[in-house]
Amino acid sequence: MKNKYSVFSLIKNALSQHENWQQAWGNPEPKKEYEAIIVGGGGHGLATAYYLAKKHNLKNIAVLEKGWIGGGNTGRNTTIIRSNYLWDASAGLYDHALKLWENLSQELNYNVMFSQRGVMNLAHNLQDVRDLKRRTHANRLNGIDAVWLNTEEVKKFCPIINTSPDIRYPVLGGTLQRRAGTARHDAVAWGYARGASDMGVDIIQNCEVKGIKRNGDKVEGLETTKGFIKTNKIGVVAAGHSSVIANMVGLKLPLESKPLQALVSEPVKPIIDTVVMSNAVHAYVSQSDKGELVIGAGTDSYVSYTQRGSHNIVEETLKAILELYPIFSRMKMLRQWGGIVDICPDASPIISKTNIKGLYFNCGWGTGGFKATPGSGDLFAHTIANDEPHKLNAAFNLNRFVSGDLVDEHGAAAVAH
Amino acid sequence: MFLINCPFCGERDQSEFSSGGEAHIVRPKQPTELSDDEWAEYLFMRKNIKGIQFERWNHVHGCRKWFNVVRDTSNDKILSVYKMGEKPPVNYK
Numbered sequence: 001m002k003n004k005y006s007v008f009s010l011i012k013n014a015l016s017q018h019e020n021w022q023q024a025w026g027n028p029e030p031k032k033e034y035e036a037i038i039v040g041g042g043g044h045g046l047a048t049a050y051y052l053a054k055k056h057n058l059k060n061i062a063v064l065e066k067g068w069i070g071g072g073n074t075g076r077n078t079t080i081i082r083s084n085y086l087w088d089a090s091a092g093l094y095d096h097a098l099k100l101w102e103n104l105s106q107e108l109n110y111n112v113m114f115s116q117r118g119v120m121n122l123a124h125n126l127q128d129v130r131d132l133k134r135r136t137h138a139n140r141l142n143g144i145d146a147v148w149l150n151t152e153e154v155k156k157f158c159p160i161i162n163t164s165p166d167i168r169y170p171v172l173g174g175t176l177q178r179r180a181g182t183a184r185h186d187a188v189a190w191g192y193a194r195g196a197s198d199m200g201v202d203i204i205q206n207c208e209v210k211g212i213k214r215n216g217d218k219v220e221g222l223e224t225t226k227g228f229i230k231t232n233k234i235g236v237v238a239a240g241h242s243s244v245i246a247n248m249v250g251l252k253l254p255l256e257s258k259p260l261q262a263l264v265s266e267p268v269k270p271i272i273d274t275v276v277m278s279n280a281v282h283a284y285v286s287q288s289d290k291g292e293l294v295i296g297a298g299t300d301s302y303v304s305y306t307q308r309g310s311h312n313i314v315e316e317t318l319k320a321i322l323e324l325y326p327i328f329s330r331m332k333m334l335r336q337w338g339g340i341v342d343i344c345p346d347a348s349p350i351i352s353k354t355n356i357k358g359l360y361f362n363c364g365w366g367t368g369g370f371k372a373t374p375g376s377g378d379l380f381a382h383t384i385a386n387d388e389p390h391k392l393n394a395a396f397n398l399n400r401f402v403s404g405d406l407v408d409e410h411g412a413a414a415v416a417h
Numbered sequence: 418m419f420l421i422n423c424p425f426c427g428e429r430d431q432s433e434f435s436s437g438g439e440a441h442i443v444r445p446k447q448p449t450e451l452s453d454d455e456w457a458e459y460l461f462m463r464k465n466i467k468g469i470q471f472e473r474w475n476h477v478h479g480c481r482k483w484f485n486v487v488r489d490t491s492n493d494k495i496l497s498v499y500k501m502g503e504k505p506p507v508n509y510k
Binding site for chain 1: 418431432435436438439453454456457458460461462463464465466467470472490491492493
């Protein structure tokens with residue numbers, strides 16, 4: 001790495017009032033032609049470019065981003081990372097990502113502030129208890145750490161939860177994945193951008209894709225707001241806008257794009273040192289290093305690209321938060337925002353080739369893509385470089401909607417939606 | 418969040434309604450003769466349009482009737498409302 005960050009570089013730059021830090025990634029104009037182009041400069045797209053350059057030795061790569069890198073869902077999520085999914089295919093995919101997270105700061109020489117503070121999923125009725133216990137067993141068979149906690153243990157692990165049996169949805173227990181946690185979302189995009197740029201990847205911001213040029217059944221390049229760029233490998237990682245790109249080549253995807261909201265409170269002293277999720281009442285909360293409560297709400301029920309979301313969704317989430325944590329009743333919320341998430345019918349992602357040669361899609365992450373960022377990039381890079389999926393993403397192909405071999409994580413795996 | 422003009426009850430808050438997704442997806446006339454590809458197309462594939470979308474809504478906390486809406490999904494503006502069975506307005510493409 002050209003400009004390795006270390007305690008020495010920190011001291012050296014402190015002596016010059018931090019005025020001589022070099023730009024972390026370049027700002028090039030697009031070349032005429034690339035070996036591969038990644039559409040979408042979020043965490044997944046930048047990670048894909050990073051692993052294409054690092055592991056598959058492609059050097060002439062561009063990442064096109066219509067806004068600024070990490071300005072979409074990468075910068076809008078609630079940063080939760082976990083791998084406690086029910087089905088084998090999902091467990092493989094998400095735990096692959098979690099293992100990469102555990103070493104990501106060292107790998108990128110960039111502090112992504114990965115904090116394994118644990119993620120607890122609450123059960124509020126008998127069916128929740130059965131489902132979550134089943135998932136705990138399935139996780140352990142797949143080598144993923146998971147424990148079941150009874151109500152007293154939940155209270156001990158997170159004392160501010162109201163475990164009274166008198167509330168509308170009492171806490172009957174929960175599962176805990178201790179290796180799970182959070183990370184700084186912007187740092188993930190910036191770290192991958194810096195790493196990729198260092199290996200010669202062109203990161204081109206403010207460049208929107210307007211069309212895909214095809215010759216028969218293969219791609220030849222992209223029409224963009226910065227002109228035509230030739231390539232014969234296109235990896236689309238456009239999250240909520242995946243269908244928009246797919247429509248350019250007449251391809252329909254099994255996706256619906258919906259606003260998903262989050263909000264943060266005013267900063268307070270440390271009060272919750274873990275992540276608590278509850279799907280039944282739809283509330284999840286953690287605390288950022290700045291002290292804000294980070295609260296995730298649900299998706300709207302309708303297709304929309306507005307990055308706002310409805311007020312009633314926030315209202316329902318906050319009702320649930322207040323019942324579970326009466327201590328927050330006088331907290332003020334500071335900011336609310338929405339991101340557009342692309343949801344698959346089976347709540348599992350698509351990392352797949354298409355029937356057009358050289359066109360690959362990585363989409364359908366829905367409400368929970370952030371946690372998979374490193375794994376998603378690694379596996380998508382493998383798929384693009386080899387024109388063949390890795391065994392960990394083979395099940396997440398586009399054809400599963402035809403064959404019926406779905407990876408149904410909707411109700412099964414504590415997927416919040 | 419927006420208001421929807423229910424053709425039976427008038428203008429109400431969107432939270433009273435439930436979204437039924439893309440409209441005018443025709444149920445297969447002879448399901449037994451459908452190929453796997455055609456089933457996938459009918460069940461799962463969606464236009465998911467950014468722009469003007471034809472969609473179904475149900476006034477679930479009101480008259481509980483279904484109807485169609487033309488809405489611009491890029492700004493949530495509702496352009497037209499029409500009843501089930503009626504032809505979609507032709508001035509939106």
